[in-house]
Amino acid sequence: MKYTAQDFKSNQEVRWCPGCGDHAVLASLQRALPEVSEALGYNKERYVFVSGIGCSSRLPYYMNTYGFHSIHGRATAISTGMKVANPNLTIWQATGDGDALAIGGNHFIHAIRRNIDINIVLFNNQIYGLTKGQYSPTSKLGMVTKTSPYGTVEHPFNPGSLVLGARGTFFARSLDSELKLNQEILLASAKHDGTSVTEMLVNCMIFNDGAHATLSDREHRADRTIVLRHGEPMIYGKNRDKGLILDGMKIKSVTIGENGITEKDLLVHDAHDPNIGIHSMLVDMKYPELPVALGVIRDVADKTYDDNVRDQVIDVQEHSPIHSMDELLRSGATWEVK
Amino acid sequence: MQHKVIDAQDVVIRFAGDSGDGMQLTGTLFADASALYGNEISTFPDYPAEIRAPQGTVSGVSGFQVHVGSVEVNTPGDLCDVLVAMNPAALKANAKWAKATATIIVDADAFDEKGLEKAGFKTDDPIRELQIEDRNIILAPITSLTKESLKDSGLDNKAIVRSKNMFTLGMCYFMFNRPMEYTFEYLERKFRKKPQLIETNKKVLKDGFNYASNIHAIANTYTIKPAQQEKGLYRNINGNQATAWGLLAAAEKSGRPLFCGSYPITPATAILEELAIHKELGAKTLQCEDEIAGICTSIGAAYAGAFAVTTTSGPGLSLKSEALGLAMITELPLVIVDVQRSGPSTGIPTKTEQTDLNQALYGRNGECPIMVMAAHSPSHCFDAAFYAGKFAMEHMMPVILLTEGFLGNGSEPWRIPSMKDYPAIVPPIITECEGAYKPYVRDEVRFARKWALPGTPGLEHRVGGLEKSPEGVISSDPLNHEMMVAARAEKVARAANFIPELKVIGEESGETLLVGWGGTFGHLYSAVKELQGAGKSVSLAHFDYINPLPKNTAEVFSKFKNILVCELNSGQFANYLRALHPQFEYKQCNKVQGQPFMVKDILDAVNEL
Numbered sequence: 001m002k003y004t005a006q007d008f009k010s011n012q013e014v015r016w017c018p019g020c021g022d023h024a025v026l027a028s029l030q031r032a033l034p035e036v037s038e039a040l041g042y043n044k045e046r047y048v049f050v051s052g053i054g055c056s057s058r059l060p061y062y063m064n065t066y067g068f069h070s071i072h073g074r075a076t077a078i079s080t081g082m083k084v085a086n087p088n089l090t091i092w093q094a095t096g097d098g099d100a101l102a103i104g105g106n107h108f109i110h111a112i113r114r115n116i117d118i119n120i121v122l123f124n125n126q127i128y129g130l131t132k133g134q135y136s137p138t139s140k141l142g143m144v145t146k147t148s149p150y151g152t153v154e155h156p157f158n159p160g161s162l163v164l165g166a167r168g169t170f171f172a173r174s175l176d177s178e179l180k181l182n183q184e185i186l187l188a189s190a191k192h193d194g195t196s197v198t199e200m201l202v203n204c205m206i207f208n209d210g211a212h213a214t215l216s217d218r219e220h221r222a223d224r225t226i227v228l229r230h231g232e233p234m235i236y237g238k239n240r241d242k243g244l245i246l247d248g249m250k251i252k253s254v255t256i257g258e259n260g261i262t263e264k265d266l267l268v269h270d271a272h273d274p275n276i277g278i279h280s281m282l283v284d285m286k287y288p289e290l291p292v293a294l295g296v297i298r299d300v301a302d303k304t305y306d307d308n309v310r311d312q313v314i315d316v317q318e319h320s321p322i323h324s325m326d327e328l329l330r331s332g333a334t335w336e337v338k
Numbered sequence: 339m340q341h342k343v344i345d346a347q348d349v350v351i352r353f354a355g356d357s358g359d360g361m362q363l364t365g366t367l368f369a370d371a372s373a374l375y376g377n378e379i380s381t382f383p384d385y386p387a388e389i390r391a392p393q394g395t396v397s398g399v400s401g402f403q404v405h406v407g408s409v410e411v412n413t414p415g416d417l418c419d420v421l422v423a424m425n426p427a428a429l430k431a432n433a434k435w436a437k438a439t440a441t442i443i444v445d446a447d448a449f450d451e452k453g454l455e456k457a458g459f460k461t462d463d464p465i466r467e468l469q470i471e472d473r474n475i476i477l478a479p480i481t482s483l484t485k486e487s488l489k490d491s492g493l494d495n496k497a498i499v500r501s502k503n504m505f506t507l508g509m510c511y512f513m514f515n516r517p518m519e520y521t522f523e524y525l526e527r528k529f530r531k532k533p534q535l536i537e538t539n540k541k542v543l544k545d546g547f548n549y550a551s552n553i554h555a556i557a558n559t560y561t562i563k564p565a566q567q568e569k570g571l572y573r574n575i576n577g578n579q580a581t582a583w584g585l586l587a588a589a590e591k592s593g594r595p596l597f598c599g600s601y602p603i604t605p606a607t608a609i610l611e612e613l614a615i616h617k618e619l620g621a622k623t624l625q626c627e628d629e630i631a632g633i634c635t636s637i638g639a640a641y642a643g644a645f646a647v648t649t650t651s652g653p654g655l656s657l658k659s660e661a662l663g664l665a666m667i668t669e670l671p672l673v674i675v676d677v678q679r680s681g682p683s684t685g686i687p688t689k690t691e692q693t694d695l696n697q698a699l700y701g702r703n704g705e706c707p708i709m710v711m712a713a714h715s716p717s718h719c720f721d722a723a724f725y726a727g728k729f730a731m732e733h734m735m736p737v738i739l740l741t742e743g744f745l746g747n748g749s750e751p752w753r754i755p756s757m758k759d760y761p762a763i764v765p766p767i768i769t770e771c772e773g774a775y776k777p778y779v780r781d782e783v784r785f786a787r788k789w790a791l792p793g794t795p796g797l798e799h800r801v802g803g804l805e806k807s808p809e810g811v812i813s814s815d816p817l818n819h820e821m822m823v824a825a826r827a828e829k830v831a832r833a834a835n836f837i838p839e840l841k842v843i844g845e846e847s848g849e850t851l852l853v854g855w856g857g858t859f860g861h862l863y864s865a866v867k868e869l870q871g872a873g874k875s876v877s878l879a880h881f882d883y884i885n886p887l888p889k890n891t892a893e894v895f896s897k898f899k900n901i902l903v904c905e906l907n908s909g910q911f912a913n914y915l916r917a918l919h920p921q922f923e924y925k926q927c928n929k930v931q932g933q934p935f936m937v938k939d940i941l942d943a944v945n946e947l
Contacts, residue, residue: 010800012811045795050638053803060800061812066792068641069802070634071664077599077631081638081646082792084622085597089642089792107634110627309624313617320618325590328583328619329754333520334573335374337564337753 003034003044010064021176021202022056022123028182029063029092029121035183036190042090049092050079052099055130056123056202059094073104076111079118087306090190091118097138098128101157105137112166114305115194121186122159122197125204126211133207145207159199160283160297164276170196171283172296175216176203181227181294188296194304215292224287228295230271233263236291243267244290251281253290271299346560348378348407350415351510354432355424357400358390360503364422365402366749368510371520373574373751376564378407380860381576382414382934383747387604387687394448394456399431406514408563412860414748416936420513422506424448424480426457426464433468441474441558443509445502447481476556478549480505487545491538501542508546515561518543570753577745578605580719580752581649581675582612586619587720588673588727589645592763596621597644599635601628601654604687605743606677609649629657633674637661640670641801643767643791645727647673651743652681652694656701662736663702666826668801669778669787671730671765675723675739677746680932689932690744692856692906698738699885699914705823707830709733710885712740714859717752719745722882724760731765733833734786740884742857742906744934765789768797775799777810778822784836785829831886840888844870844877847897850944853924854904855881855911858935862904865940876944884911887918895922900947902927904940 008030016022036042047065051057053072060067066089070078079091100108100122111118127145128134134147138159142151163171170192172185182200189196201212215224226236226244234244241256243266254261273279279298285291322328351368355361362383369381384401391398405415421436423429425448436442454464461467465475484502491498511518522540529535550556575583589596598621600610614623622644626632633648640646650658655676665672678694680686698710709729713722719741726739766781768788775797778787790797799810805822807813842851844866854862859880869876879894881887895901903912904927912924927943929935 043795045793045798048641048792060802064798066798067800067802068638068668069800069804070637071660071803074630074634074661074664077626077634078638078641080631081597081599081624081635081640082642083638084624084635085595085639085642085644085646086791086793106627107631110631309622313620313622316617317620322616322618325583325587325619325757328586328616329573329757330571332573333370333374333523334571334754335376336571337376337567337569 003037005030005034007044008033008064010062012061014062015058016055017206019205020055021125021200021204022059024176024179025121025123025182025200025202026059026062028179028186031179032183032186036187039187040190046088046090047092048082048089049094050075050082051094052104053130054096054099056094056096057099073099073102074107075099076104076107076120080111080116083116083118083306084309087117087310093118093120095120095122097122097124097126097136097159101137101159101162109162109166112163112168112195112197115169115302117193117195117304117306119189119196120198122199123202124159124199125202125208126156127204127208129204129207158284159197161280163197164280164283164298167276168197168298169194169300169302170296171279171298172196172198173201173294174198175201175212175294177216178294185296188299192299194302214287224291225294226291228269228271228282228293228297230269230296230299233266233268235263235266251285251290271296272301274300342558344558344560346562347409348405348411349420349514349560349562350403350405350418351420351422352401352403352418352432352435353422353506354399354401354428355503356393356428357386357388357398358393359400359424360500361400361402361424364503364507365404367507367521367524368516369404369749370524370574371511371516372404372406373572374520375517376567377562378409378411378565378567379574379750380405380411380414381749382744385688394425394427394453396427396431396457399428401432406562408565410565412864413937416938420510422510424502424506426453426459429464430457430459430468433470436470436473438472441476441556442470443476443478443506445480446477447479478509478553483545483549484542487542488538491541492534493538501539504539504542505546508543509550511543512547512550513556513559515559518547567751568753572751572753574749575717575752576747576749577713577716577719577741578608578677578747579612580717581713581723581739581741581746582609584720584723585613585647585673585727586616586621587757587760588724588731588763589621590619590757591760592645592727592731592765594643594645594731594765597624597636597639597646598622598649599624599626599632599639599646600649601626601632603629603651603654605679605746606649606651606654606675608746609675609677629654630661633658633661633665636672637665637668637670640665640672641668641792643789645731646671647675649675649677651677651679652697653684655694655697659702662708663704663706664803665736666702666706666708667803667805669734669826670736671734671789672736673723673726673730673739674736675741678740678742686932688743690742690857690906690934691930691932692742692858693910693930694740695884695907695910695914698740705827707827707885709735709737709830709833710740711737711883712856712881713745714856714880714882716745716748716750728761728763729833729836731763732786733784733829734766734789735829740856745857767791769794770796776808777801778806778808780825780829785825785832834886834889837883837886837888839890840879840881840894842877842879842894845875846877848877849875849898850877850900850902850947851895851898852876852878852902852904852940852944853881854878855884858904858906861935861937862940864937865944868937868941869944874944884914892919892921895919900925902943902947904935904943906930906935
């Protein structure tokens with residue numbers, strides 16, 4: 001069935017602040033889903049959008065699909081149960097940096113560890129927006145907020161490192177405004193069997209405006225970020241003249257044509273490498289030392305939890321002499337009173 | 339000594355030893371053999387929280403009491419006729435449970451200086467110190483006899499000493515004329531892959547039996563004839579297993595596959611373990627990262643169309659509170675089993691109580707009434723779990739089923755039912771509708787909403803924790819909120835139209851009505867029978883349904899002069915009744931010791947009225 005973005009828009013009024021980065025992510029999803037549906041042969045009724053609490057967690061109301069807006073931090077657990085109960089559903093989860101990494105941190109890492117086939121879209125604005133401006137687990141060290149009037153004294157999480165630490169099979173990163181890249185990533189996320197985490201760097205106009213401006217700024221974006229694509233050399237820059245090489249144990253930025261560096265010397269992105277070594281370095285790259293990595297950084301095939309559960313049930317059913325409750329009730333040690 | 343064979347109607351045996359001595363297994367095997375022999379039984383495991391508490395100390399004593407009868411047996415018994423104590427600490431901790439006429443078997447080898455010191459005895463004469471000289475005490479060198487029995491077995495010393503519980507069991511089989519075949523079969527199953535252990539265990543069991551028959555120190559042996567039971571096929575079942583099976587039965591009847599998200603917690607874990615076995619019936623279990631994920635995965639599964647359950651005990655129910663509110667406001671079917679244990683906080687985790695009633699009734703933010711049911715015996719857990727599933731799915735709401743450690747771990751013979759005798763479960767699943775599907779539109783009978791499963795074309799809709807209009811649109815409209823709060827409460831209240839009326843055991847009017855709920859049934863029933871036998875005007879009304887209450891509750895209460903509410907807490911059900919039916923005066927009989935009632939507790943309370 002052919003869908004358009006319009007088919008995925010619900011009749012609910014979108015209530016995010018004007019200029020909020022969430023609008024762009026919503027649009028990216030609504031544009032990506034027709035493509036996903038066509039590529040994978042999915043009908044609209046198989047999609048469920050699940051969320052927790054926070055600005056981004058309002059997203060299910062704006063999608064004309066099945067949806068579950070749950071409680072703070074628990075979306076990942078709810079998605080997990082949904083997928084295990086019915087593996088034919090395609091689950092998308094909208095969550096924020098507070099929802100997924102603070103109150104829901106435990107469910108987040110365990111879903112990844114189990115490799116449940118769900119698509120997590122992590123809206124990272126580095127702030128608590130819906131409660132009006134307190135620091136989050138991704139707020140930069142020293143950031144001044146309502147609950148850190150003298151600056152935070154705690155280190156932020158890098159969501160990608162957390163995903164890799166839990167042996168995640170898929171991690172991607174993008175910027176809210178990069179609609180085309182977002183669609184490309186969301187399609188890859190849908191195609192990936194297992195837990196996919198896409199970190200969307202989104203801007204909060206009201207409480208953390210410009211948090212990602214260094215990267216999103218049109219003038220400098222190409223020089224400060226690198227879009228990774230599987231099988232392609234790691235080239236970036238406005239003039240496509242910069243690249244990444246491995247210098248000893250570290251990633252280093254070089255200029256093509258300088259010091260005898262040619263395109264052949266550059267690292268070629270292998271998103272499918274099960275080893276997390278290079279992926280760890282890539283997710284950890286920070287501007288200004290290095291460009292920030294965007295795109296699908298890791299996409300590794302592995303058996304999913306929901307498939308394993310289903311296979312185990314089928315296997316036991318094939319070998320068990322018991323097929324009904326009556327048979328179970330009469331199995332084992334029993335005795336007859338005559 | 340003159341050997342007597344006593345034809346006993348019922349006998350209570352208590353096995354006690356170090357938590358590593360295998361007393362739970364010994365007691366279970368004795369109980370199973372008795373049940374299979376055709377006796378009525380009731381069991382009560384009474385063990386410490388530590389897996390291996392400091393050896394030889396009183397805190398590490400693990401006990402298992404079994405009541406065996408040729409007549410109706412409703413409780414594990416107050417005091418025991420035979421006490422088996424594998425070490426001084428076990429004797430010290432359990433002597434108080436032995437009747438004045440009891441026989442006490444002790445492992446004499448364990449009563450050395452070190453053993454007595456660890457148990458905290460002040461003298462070298464523990465019998466005198468405990469003032470139990472008048473009991474029939476059998477000092478049997480169980481450890482050395484076990485060593486002797488297995489000296490040529492090739493087992494190492496540790497494995498040999500570990501077999502001493504089988505020697506003890508053999509002695510008890512002699513005392514109570516139990517057939518050994520069932521235990522042999524158990525050993526053959528258990529050690530299928532280690533045939534050597536089948537033979538050694540059988541040998542020790544038989545040697546224990548023969549030793550007991552040879553020593554002549556055992557004055558009395560007992561025969562307990564098979565009980566007059568209703569015809570049919572029977573099995574022995576404990577409450578946790580019965581709960582798991584009842585849930586599986588509800589899944590089968592409803593055609594909705596079972597999903598259980600849960601987190602290990604004493605004493606509820608065995609339900610998750612049991613469900614995990616039964617993949618052959620399509621059950622999916624998920625051992626979660628925490629209690630909250632336990633209920634949340636289940637809520638997700640319920641939305642996806644499964645018969646979703648989550649199992650826990652008191653502290654776990656506290657952790658699930660917020661999500662329980664979500665299940666309630668999204669009006670999804672969900673069964674929450676709380677196997678109550680002694681609280682607050684971690685409390686005494688392996689001991690029984692009925693102290694979670696208030697939590698089950700009220701423990702949530704906002705106006706959040708939830709249906710609450712209770713199981714009243716180990717085997718009744720099957721029916722209770724089945725009906726919890728039926729109410730959850732047909733009325734589209736979460737249902738809390740309260741059981742207790744006493745029920746979960748305790749076992750009794752159960753006449754195996756046939757699934758054709760259970761009613762159908764018909765969840766209100768919707769597959770198509772005219773116009774847009776409105777998730778919170780209700781039917782007029784149950785006030786339940788329809789269940790639209792993701793994957794169904796055309797029924798796309800959103801649910802969530804935010805207040806909604808009946809159409810499923812977020813609404814903070816004041817009157818809509820009040821209407822929705824009332825509608826959700828009305829749905830729970832209407833369940834009263836579907837629950838059985840409260841029954842009275844005994845005369846329907848009279849002097850005193852005992853009122854109970856949950857796992858105290860056996861003790862209350864025994865007490866009422868005894869009092870009635872003594873000519874007293876006492877009846878019993880026992881509640882399986884707590885919220886809502888049976889519709890005839892007030893009518894039943896109105897026929898009695900005294901109402902005595904008996905429960906293992908400080909008066910939670912009594913206070914609930916005071917709130918709902920304030921026209922009556924409620925007297926209380928309470929116990930909060932982590933222990934079940936003794937029948938004597940109830941008798942005393944009635945006699946003191």
